[in-house]
Amino acid sequence: MLLNQLLGRQPQALLFDLDGTLIDSVPDLASAVDHTLKHADLPPAGETLVRGWVGNGARKLLERALKHAQSDADLDALLPVFFEAYEACCAEYTVAYPGVEAALQHWHKQGIRLACVTNKPERFALKIVRHFGWDKVMPVVLGGDSLPQRKPSPEPLWEACERLGVERTDALMVGDSVNDVEAARAAGMPVIAVPYGYNYGSDIREAKPDLVVEQLDELI
The missing domain is CATH 1.10.150.240 (Putative phosphatase; domain 2)
Structure with missing residues (x-):
């Protein structure tokens, strides 16, 4: 399992960006x-x-x-x-990327705790997460206005870990942009990236994440 290789053990928590990672908004x-x-x-x-x-x-x-x-x-x-x-x-034409639903359900069944950490305002993020029914598997949603800091600052990632009740060293970040990579680096956690999201026209590999996968269900 690729996730285990990054930490040397199964992570206790996965933190996800929203736009460009889980959904095409x-x-x-x-x-x-x-x-x-x-x-x-x-x-x-x-x-x-x-x-x-x-x-x-x-x-x-x-x-x-x-x-x-x-x-x-x-x-x-x-x-x-x-x-x-x-x-x-905000939930009219927005769709989940291929492999996302299967991956989230799999990790939830595995007992891995899931959170959404996005720069989108919290009220919109919550509405979208609930639209897809992900609030049942992803109880923590932090938006760009949930804290004084936002990605690429590490504080939202640390706050998500605290709310999930896991140590920072037991979590992984999953995103699509340099903001996600920089936030994870600052937070002291590995980061997985997807290449299909919104990274201002640049290849996310240039940001040097620990791993790039074409879609999230490759990780299960």
Whole structure:
């Protein structure tokens, strides 16, 4: 089992990023971005562009959209518009990546504790996790606004371990971006990456995670 090789034993906990790791959320994010741009009388960005902007939270996403539109519109005024639009559609076209469901269910049955550690605002992350029924196997969900710090800071990973009741040295991080790799390194835990997510157009292998798998069920 590949997980055991990274720690030299079976991990007690797995911490997962959400967007780009467990789910492809870009269709719904793009819908909310385009709604917000329309509200500001700006042209839509479209799903292809938004796919390259995701990964650093909603504020940065909208900042990139406004920059692309060459607009000096008030970002703080538009964020509530984006949040309202996204809350209405965040689980409409979002899908789980292949292998995710089988992997999560397998690890839950193995007694491995699971948590979601994302930079997405907590209320959206919770809504999506519940939409897929993962709250039954993933009791801890930390968003980008759950703590004063967010990834790539290590504190969210440490907090997830504390809430799960496991030692940091018994946990692994699973993500898709350099933020996840840097957070895991700072937290002192191994990190597994998937290559299909949102890493700003760069190959995640360049961030030197401990392991890259094409889909999560390769790990079971």
